[in-house]
Amino acid sequence: MSVALIRLAALAGVALIASTAEARDLTIVSFGGAYQDAQREVYFAPFTEATGAAVTEDSYNGGIGVLRARAEGPPSWDVVQVETDELILGCEEGVLVPLDWSVLGEDNFLPSAVHECGVGTIVWATVMGYDADRFPDDPPSTWADFFDVEAYPGMRGLRRGPRGALEFALMADGVPVGEVYEVLATEDGIDQAFAKLDTIKDNLILWEAGAQPPQLLAAGDVVMTSAYNGRITAANENEGRNFVIPWEAGFVYAVDYWTIMANSDQQEAAMDFILFASDPDQQKLLPPHIPYGPTHVDAAGLVDPDVLPNIPTAPQNLPTGLFFDEDFWVDRYESLNERFSAWAAQ
Amino acid sequence: MAQATLSGDGTAVPAGPMISADGVPLKVSLARAERRKRLTAFFLVVPLLLFILVTFIVPIGDMAFNSVRNPEVVTYLPRTAEAIRTWEDMDELPGEPVYAALVADLQAGSGTPAIGRVGARLNYEQSGMRSAMQRAGRAANRLEPPFKEALIEHDPTWGQVQTWRVIDRESSPYTLSYFISALDLTYGPDGRIVQVAPEQRIYVELFIRTFWLSIIITSLTLLLGFPIAFLMAHQPARIANLLMILVLLPFWTSLLVRTSSWIVMLQQQGVLNDLMVLTGVLSDASRIQMVYNQTGTIVAMTHILLPFMVLPLYSVMKTIPPSYMRAARSLGANQWTAFWRVYVPQTTAGIGAGGVLVFIISIGYYITPALVGGQTGQMISNFIAFHMQRSLNWGLAAALGTILLFAVILLYYLYNRIIGVDRLKLG
Numbered sequence: 035m036s037v038a039l040i041r042l043a044a045l046a047g048v049a050l051i052a053s054t055a056e057a058r059d060l061t062i063v064s065f066g067g068a069y070q071d072a073q074r075e076v077y078f079a080p081f082t083e084a085t086g087a088a089v090t091e092d093s094y095n096g097g098i099g100v101l102r103a104r105a106e107g108p109p110s111w112d113v114v115q116v117e118t119d120e121l122i123l124g125c126e127e128g129v130l131v132p133l134d135w136s137v138l139g140e141d142n143f144l145p146s147a148v149h150e151c152g153v154g155t156i157v158w159a160t161v162m163g164y165d166a167d168r169f170p171d172d173p174p175s176t177w178a179d180f181f182d183v184e185a186y187p188g189m190r191g192l193r194r195g196p197r198g199a200l201e202f203a204l205m206a207d208g209v210p211v212g213e214v215y216e217v218l219a220t221e222d223g224i225d226q227a228f229a230k231l232d233t234i235k236d237n238l239i240l241w242e243a244g245a246q247p248p249q250l251l252a253a254g255d256v257v258m259t260s261a262y263n264g265r266i267t268a269a270n271e272n273e274g275r276n277f278v279i280p281w282e283a284g285f286v287y288a289v290d291y292w293t294i295m296a297n298s299d300q301q302e303a304a305m306d307f308i309l310f311a312s313d314p315d316q317q318k319l320l321p322p323h324i325p326y327g328p329t330h331v332d333a334a335g336l337v338d339p340d341v342l343p344n345i346p347t348a349p350q351n352l353p354t355g356l357f358f359d360e361d362f363w364v365d366r367y368e369s370l371n372e373r374f375s376a377w378a379a380q
Numbered sequence: 381m382a383q384a385t386l387s388g389d390g391t392a393v394p395a396g397p398m399i400s401a402d403g404v405p406l407k408v409s410l411a412r413a414e415r416r417k418r419l420t421a422f423f424l425v426v427p428l429l430l431f432i433l434v435t436f437i438v439p440i441g442d443m444a445f446n447s448v449r450n451p452e453v454v455t456y457l458p459r460t461a462e463a464i465r466t467w468e469d470m471d472e473l474p475g476e477p478v479y480a481a482l483v484a485d486l487q488a489g490s491g492t493p494a495i496g497r498v499g500a501r502l503n504y505e506q507s508g509m510r511s512a513m514q515r516a517g518r519a520a521n522r523l524e525p526p527f528k529e530a531l532i533e534h535d536p537t538w539g540q541v542q543t544w545r546v547i548d549r550e551s552s553p554y555t556l557s558y559f560i561s562a563l564d565l566t567y568g569p570d571g572r573i574v575q576v577a578p579e580q581r582i583y584v585e586l587f588i589r590t591f592w593l594s595i596i597i598t599s600l601t602l603l604l605g606f607p608i609a610f611l612m613a614h615q616p617a618r619i620a621n622l623l624m625i626l627v628l629l630p631f632w633t634s635l636l637v638r639t640s641s642w643i644v645m646l647q648q649q650g651v652l653n654d655l656m657v658l659t660g661v662l663s664d665a666s667r668i669q670m671v672y673n674q675t676g677t678i679v680a681m682t683h684i685l686l687p688f689m690v691l692p693l694y695s696v697m698k699t700i701p702p703s704y705m706r707a708a709r710s711l712g713a714n715q716w717t718a719f720w721r722v723y724v725p726q727t728t729a730g731i732g733a734g735g736v737l738v739f740i741i742s743i744g745y746y747i748t749p750a751l752v753g754g755q756t757g758q759m760i761s762n763f764i765a766f767h768m769q770r771s772l773n774w775g776l777a778a779a780l781g782t783i784l785l786f787a788v789i790l791l792y793y794l795y796n797r798i799i800g801v802d803r804l805k806l807g
């Protein structure tokens with residue numbers, strides 16, 4: 035009797051598992067937090083409403099390791115948002131599938147948002163930020179000012195590691211934005227960047243987490259710092275700070291992409307979602323929630339004019355931006371990071 | 381065979397081994413009982429042994445093994461690995477067969493993870509190899525023989541002897557490259573092992589710094605912990621318990637909370653600096669940077685590891701009878717001599733235990749230096765984590781970890797030789 039019952043329960047369990055496996059919802063994976071909350075409102079919920087397709091969410095902290103592990107297991111993730119380094123490695127290793135660009139249309143997106151295996155969804159930037167209350171007159175407006183401790187005494191903040199720091203050092207040294215990576219590709223260029231960093235070494239605090247720069251600015255630990263643009267705007271809006279981003283000084287921007295896992299068994303639904311989320315009418319809704327720029331060329335014109343000055347892809351901001359060259363960095367990161375660490379520790 | 385002989389008065393006296401009631405020699409029977417007991421005891425600890433084997437020995441062995449494993453070139457470029465063995469004159473480029481083998485491998489690997497993985501592996505040895513492999517992989521199907529000319533024309537990287545030396549060197553399934561990198565060494569252009577350029581040297585310095593910081597932190601915990609333990613051991617129970625709670629309370633508090641509190645205390649606009657500015661010790665412009673540097677790491681780690689020193693010391697001091705000190709005093713020693721010559725030597729077991737505990741824990745410490753260490757307060761574990769999580773160079777992370785592991789084992793061995801592990805007393 036009881037054995038029969040157990041058998042029945044086991045059978046029911048197997049049937050249940052089998053049926054859920056069959057009817058697995060489209061699983062979309064992003065970076066969590068306030069950002070994914072905004073995405074839910076702008077993309078996930080409207081997608082379900084428009085198509086009737088249920089969406090399951092998951093989040094992760096990025097990293098090619100996770101994607102590799104997922105790719106080797108049974109299908110679990112379908113659409114995944116990735117940063118550029120994961121996009122490049124994932125595409126090369128066959129973890130991510132090439133997208134059908136004939137439907138997306140290459141010309142519809144910023145050149146930096148177009149990649150074999152991914153379509154850009156947001157543009158985020160590493161910018162200079164300062165507290166306007168500390169500079170009532172003559173605030174810093176260039177990276178040269180950032181590196182000028184005589185004219186602007188006080189501590190500076192930069193993200194730990196060579197990414198961004200070397201680009202900004204060269205911009206401060208007068209290298210035009212468009213030639214930064216050309217110079218950086220030579221040994222002399224790298225020496226030049228480190229020599230420039232030497233000039234502020236005694237005034238430098240290196241931050242690690244994106245939440246730190248606004249805190250450092252607010253606490254007065256630094257007078258200016260590199261920061262993620264979204265964090266600066268959030269500090270102004272949520273904490274009433276008076277932080278300023280001098281966009282004209284130059285900034286480095288990167289793109290996060292929608293991608294599809296190679297082992298997904300819902301390639302079509304995944305592509306449907308990506309098409310939906312890449313629509314300018316959908317993309318324009320994100321910046322009011324969180325100040326990241328849209329990637330569709332038509333979307334910038336549709337964004338609420340109040341928030342436009344805060345996003346990297348605004349027409350007035352984009353010209354001074356430098357697209358973060360992940361190809362360069364994937365090749366050189368390890369050796370440059372060793373050099374940066376050795377430099378910083380001395 | 382007779383087991384017993386008759387004596388004069390006719391009673392049987394065992395001449396051979398003693399026999400138990402059931403006729404089995406006593407020695408055998410005893411041994412059997414002992415063996416059964418040992419087996420029972422063994423089976424009782426089997427779960428623990430298995431647990432240790434699965435969660436400790438195997439992962440550590442695997443980690444250590446990762447530091448020499450080198451499967452990428454052999455697995456993903458099998459033809460090239462085979463063909464390059466025939467390459468003899470290493471000052472000249474290899475011949476056409478090697479180039480043809482590479483192109484064949486690239487063609488076979490297109491659309492699979494192969495080229496990506498092998499490119500990432502070779503990139504650790506020489507920056508730029510990843511993208512060179514990718515470019516060649518994309519072009520492989522379009523190349524026409526002779527492949528040597530075609531590849532070199534496609535990308536001059538393939539016309540450099542250095543490129544082929546790297547492939548040749550990494551074409552065996554095991555490598556020492558990760559250990560060589562972990563010691564700030566590299567292969568020179570002539571294939572000999574040399575030091576890397578001064579501005580790239582980092583790990584040796586980090587190992588030295590890690591050990592040096594650990595020594596400082598261990599000494600500080602001893603300096604601070606000894607008086608506390610002494611006080612606790614020699615106060616009435618009521619006060620001793622209160623002190624014990626004061627020691628244990630931070631011990632029970634989350635590590636992150638304690639570390640963050642130190643940031644609040646020590647930062648430039650923090651509590652300590654504010655107090656000093658308020659009392660006029662410092663001017664507002666000369667606030668001291670006490671966190672995000674080595675000072676921060678030392679202060680926070682000393683505080684966090686203090687209980688590991690206090691508790692063994694206390695447990696040892698509790699067992700020292702007060703009569704020894706009184707005897708020393710009555711025999712004419714002054715307070716200091718009695719303390720230094722009679723009391724302190726009896727605490728060495730506690731000092732040793734606390735010292736080894738604190739030192740070994742701090743050598744592998746990770747989260748606190750990451751949060752308060754800035755650049756100058758980073759330790760080797762932070763770079764192991766970096767290579768695990770960011771650069772994904774697990775081989776190098778494994779090599780650094782293995783070196784650290786052997787350094788600790790060596791220290792433990794030295795400790796055992798000099799002081800003796802049996803004198804450790806953890807309470």
